[in-house]
Amino acid sequence: MRERVRVRFAPSPTGPLHIGGVRTALYNYLFAKQHGGDFVLRIEDTDSQRFVPGAEQYIEDAFQWLGLEYDESPSKGGEFEPYRQSERKEIYHQYVRELLDKGAAYLAFDTPQELEAKRTSINNFQYDATTRVQMRNSLTLSQEEVQSLVESGAQYVVRIKIEPGIDIKVNDLIRGEVVINSSVLDDKVIFKSADELPTYHLANVVDDHLMNISHVIRGEEWLPSAPLHVWLYRSLGWEDSMPQFAHLPLLLKPEGNGKLSKRDGDRLGFPVFPLQWKDPKTGELSSGYRESGYLPEAVINFLALLGWNPGNDQEIFSLKELIELFSFDRAGKSGAKFDYEKAKWFNHKYIQSTPNGELAQSFLPVLAEKGVSAKPEYVEKVVGLMKDRVSFVPELWQQSSFFFVAPTSYDEKTVKKRWKAESPAQMEELIAILQEMDDFSAKNQEKIIMKWIEDKHYHLGNVMNVFRLALVGEGKGPHIFDITTLIGKEESIKRLKKAVSSINL
RNA sequence: GGCGGUAUCGUCUAGUGGCCUAGGACGCGGCCCUCUCACGGCUGAAACUCGGGUUCGAUUCCCGAUACCGCUACCA
Numbered sequence: 001m002r003e004r005v006r007v008r009f010a011p012s013p014t015g016p017l018h019i020g021g022v023r024t025a026l027y028n029y030l031f032a033k034q035h036g037g038d039f040v041l042r043i044e045d046t047d048s049q050r051f052v053p054g055a056e057q058y059i060e061d062a063f064q065w066l067g068l069e070y071d072e073s074p075s076k077g078g079e080f081e082p083y084r085q086s087e088r089k090e091i092y093h094q095y096v097r098e099l100l101d102k103g104a105a106y107l108a109f110d111t112p113q114e115l116e117a118k119r120t121s122i123n124n125f126q127y128d129a130t131t132r133v134q135m136r137n138s139l140t141l142s143q144e145e146v147q148s149l150v151e152s153g154a155q156y157v158v159r160i161k162i163e164p165g166i167d168i169k170v171n172d173l174i175r176g177e178v179v180i181n182s183s184v185l186d187d188k189v190i191f192k193s194a195d196e197l198p199t200y201h202l203a204n205v206v207d208d209h210l211m212n213i214s215h216v217i218r219g220e221e222w223l224p225s226a227p228l229h230v231w232l233y234r235s236l237g238w239e240d241s242m243p244q245f246a247h248l249p250l251l252l253k254p255e256g257n258g259k260l261s262k263r264d265g266d267r268l269g270f271p272v273f274p275l276q277w278k279d280p281k282t283g284e285l286s287s288g289y290r291e292s293g294y295l296p297e298a299v300i301n302f303l304a305l306l307g308w309n310p311g312n313d314q315e316i317f318s319l320k321e322l323i324e325l326f327s328f329d330r331a332g333k334s335g336a337k338f339d340y341e342k343a344k345w346f347n348h349k350y351i352q353s354t355p356n357g358e359l360a361q362s363f364l365p366v367l368a369e370k371g372v373s374a375k376p377e378y379v380e381k382v383v384g385l386m387k388d389r390v391s392f393v394p395e396l397w398q399q400s401s402f403f404f405v406a407p408t409s410y411d412e413k414t415v416k417k418r419w420k421a422e423s424p425a426q427m428e429e430l431i432a433i434l435q436e437m438d439d440f441s442a443k444n445q446e447k448i449i450m451k452w453i454e455d456k457h458y459h460l461g462n463v464m465n466v467f468r469l470a471l472v473g474e475g476k477g478p479h480i481f482d483i484t485t486l487i488g489k490e491e492s493i494k495r496l497k498k499a500v501s502s503i504n505l
Numbered sequence: 506g507g508c509g510g511u512a513u514c515g516u517c518u519a520g521u522g523g524c525c526u527a528g529g530a531c532g533c534g535g536c537c538c539u540c541u542c543a544c545g546g547c548u549g550a551a552a553c554u555c556g557g558g559u560u561c562g563a564u565u566c567c568c569g570a571u572a573c574c575g576c577u578a579c580c581a
Contacts, residue, residue, distance in 0.1 A: 334574085
């Protein structure tokens with residue numbers, strides 16, 4: 001057991017960071033910060049075949065956007081650098097050597113083809129205590145043969161030698177004690193001569209030990225190999241300072257079965273990545289939460305509740321509150337299906353509580369894109385009127401374009417429903433009333449117009465809806481006088497005139 | 506197939522033997538508010554996988570079945 005809490009998030013740079021990975025990182029972060037500990041980013045690039053350029057930068061950018069700051073990382077450095085496994089080759093070599101010298105591991109020369117042949121000819125073939133005697137490895141070959149093979153440059157791997165018949169206990173913070181008999185484990189490859197790199201299992205154990213990691217918080221997909229990791233700690237003599245484990249349930253597809261995958265997002269119409277990602281090879285574009293108009297706080301809040309809950313009815317949490325409240329006792333054990341509607345609702349909630357000025361700032365670029373230039377103060381007022389009705393910032397345009405651009409057409413259904421024979425005449429009257437109005441405040445407009453409708457015994461709904469149709473182009477939007485006040489007297493009259501002249505029954 | 510994990514409304518979940526006629530949220534329906542559309546408020550439909558135990562009493566504990574998920578690579 002380590003005294004200081006130090007956790008790590010250790011993605012492999014094989015593509016953009018998946019939203020499930022973000023949740024894993026978030027739980028790591030919350031746990032570390034709650035205990036005043038360290039949050040470390042380590043890049044696990046031990047698979048040279050699958051390395052994707054740009055992926056590491058993407059990961060750092062994503063966490064920056066989300067506001068989850070690392071204490072140590074490849075870009076930031078730290079006491080235990082390097083934080084990129086490809087730069088730690090010599091370190092691993094040392095421990096591979098040690099394991100070999102101890103007789104806890106051995107060299108295996110079987111080719112992939114030979115292994116494949118074994119797997120197809122023997123069902124449930126597993127490279128272990130019972131089968132390794134029939135394979136080509138340093139246990140079955142003579143010392144001279146092994147030496148000449150290595151010297152001749154033959155490719156080999158190093159396998160961990162698992163002793164059968166031993167119960168291995170993994171103590172998991174979420175699942176309690178999981179016991180697995182070593183006989184079901186196979187002699188996993190821990191090092192490959194081809195690229196001189198260890199596999200995940202060894203690199204992970206060595207680094208966690210060397211970096212003083214106290215808690216390994218990762219996805220459930222690692223649970224089956226946790227006993228192997230315990231075995232590795234034991235073989236290296238590090239069992240006393242072994243980290244505690246917590247295996248998080250997986251994020252599942254919203255529909256059907258299986259874990260959420262990179263392809264699900266755009267197929268189902270929602271992002272699975274924090275940031276937009278362009279595949280460097282195919283040029284394929286995957287959407288991101290940031291680009292879709294999500295606020296990072298909303299994403300964090302939503303993710304935090306997918307697998308953890310506070311035990312009461314509260315659903316909206318700041319990062320600070322999450323740090324205070326998070327605990328593994330309240331983490332779920334079962335996989336959670338990703339519910340996009342709920343994610344939207346969280347964003348809606350966050351938009352509602354974001355100050356108008358801030359929202360206006362993020363809306364300005366959207367307006368610019370539409371070719372609209374408007375004063376920030378004006379945009380702020382519009383946003384204040386409209387933010388309750390949208391889930392995303394870009395959606396603001398669909399809902400409030402009429403504040404910036406006069407309607408060019410009128411919604412057919414609304415026209416049919418609202419535009420009556422008497423409408424043109426009524427609107428002409430209204431135009432006249434507006435023209436004479438000196439005090440154009442919403443309050444005064446309401447007073448005068450309501451009186452006019454009352455005096456003439458007009459139908460309130462009819463008049464107001466026709467008025468709205470002229471201003472907005474359809475049957476939606478905030479209160480009429482909020483609209484007229486904002487767009488102004490002249491523009492209001494102009495829109496009324498246009499409607500009268502262009503809408504025909 | 507083998508091994509492991511999990512199992513409450515459609516979804517996220519509360520529930521740790523009696524407080525459960527099972528609570529909340531999203532989504533869905535209705536009503537109210539109202540010049541419209543939203544927001545908001547109220548409200549409705551909607552779940553303990555099955556079978557055995559243990560117990561005076563099981564959603565809750567145990568066993569089994571089933572289902573789902575994961576792992577089973579010289580990927581992580």
